[in-house]
Amino acid sequence: MLDANIKGQLKAYMEKLQQPIELVAAYDDSKKSEELKQLLEEIEPMSEKISLRTEESTEVRRPSFAINRVGTDIGVRFAGIPMGHEFTSLVLALLQVGGHPSKASQEVIQQVQELEGEFEFETYFSLSCQNCPDVVQALNLMSVLNPNIKHTSIDGALFQDEVEQREVMAVPSVYLNGQPWGQGRMTLEEIAARLDTNSAEKEARKINQKDAFDVLVIGGGPAGSAAAIYAARKGIATGIAAERFGGQVADTMGIENLISVPYTEGPKLVAAMEQHVNEYEVDIMNMQRAEKLIPAEQTGGLHEVRLANGGSLKARTVILSTGARWRQMGVPGEEEYRNKGVAYCPHCDGPLFKGKRV
Ligand SMILES: Cc1cc2nc3c(=O)[nH]c(=O)nc-3n(C[C@H](O)[C@H](O)[C@H](O)COP(=O)(O)OP(=O)(O)OC[C@H]3O[C@@H](n4cnc5c(N)ncnc54)[C@H](O)[C@@H]3O)c2cc1C
Structure with missing residues (x-):
């Protein structure tokens, strides 16, 4: 899966792990599962702090894997294979679950740590979306900082049935506790402010x-x-x-x-x-x-x-100096169907429409 150069770089990063992490993989008999298995088996030997086992629960998506901090309930899950634009998200998740500090400001870290309540996030991304990693990485970091926050990132192109059932037509699409919560690029600060009811x-x-x-x-x-x-x-x-x-x-x-x-x-x-x-x-x-x-x-x-x-x-x-915003075309349905069929980013949303008439 990884070429020699990337492997070398990733191995160097894995030296920064401070705490043991385990990769918990859920496979099925698909070709993607084989690819995921290959990827995880390449990552595991990169550090003594990394272990790999298979998932027993039948409740999780397949193929998917969790990265957990051993002995804690801190972890993140990827459904699919986070390559393409999401490869950086994978590297950061390994590092941050492994105790490597993030570069976020102390102020926002504290704000996330102080959030009360149970937050179960799911983010649909596509591997060719340039805006998705910001959201995936922000929510992953939040789940590392606060164990009440859980996050699963899902490759929408790989989980087409789910995408259709939930009518996800644009990425990144974020669900919170099973309900649609947000769409489009969002920063850590923006997400934290939205969850922190006293922030305004x-x-x-x-x-x-x-x-x-x-x-x-x-x-x-x-x-x-x-x-x-x-x-x-x-x-x-x-x-x-x-x-x-x-x-x-x-x-x-x-x-x-x-x-x-x-x-x-x-x-x-x-x-x-x-x-x-x-x-x-x-x-x-x-x-x-x-x-x-x-x-x-x-x-x-x-x-x-x-x-x-x-x-x-x-x-x-x-x-x-308030600049400009995207201009609407003014065609009927544009507003109502925004991100529900009216798409703005062919790279990002294209994979969700593969094989369909557009
Ligand atoms: C997809 C895309 C690609 C582009 N590519 C290029 C390129 O390759 N080269 C190039 O030269 N130009 C490019 N442009 C154009 C360039 O980005 C703009 O010309 C430039 O950003 C204009 O700068 P600005 O500071 O005037 O306004 P903006 O960049 O629009 O910034 C406006 C600021 O005002 C803020 N704001 C707006 N309303 C309020 C409010 N009510 N209260 C507080 N803050 C507010 C916004 O949040 C933002 O911070 C591109 C634009 C887009 C959208």
């Missing part, structure tokens, strides 16, 4: 305590980031409030027209943008949706920006 209130309280900014930028795409850097370089108090830092480029895979950079990828560019903004004293307030602007003439003092979570920010100058 806590955020609003934090926001309301902030001093007024000299320059407040609404929107965290390339334009907002550039505006904030220019302002902060002059030494004035600058903040960015963005619904989603990175903006549209976060959804772009190949970027080949940023002069002097022959090729980059959206997520990489967004990480570089964030790092650049962070080199200055810019207060980045991510996941903050602005709903209302009250100009200084009306407040009699500073401009005020009201946020969806109830918080409000004040500033001497406000720069709006």
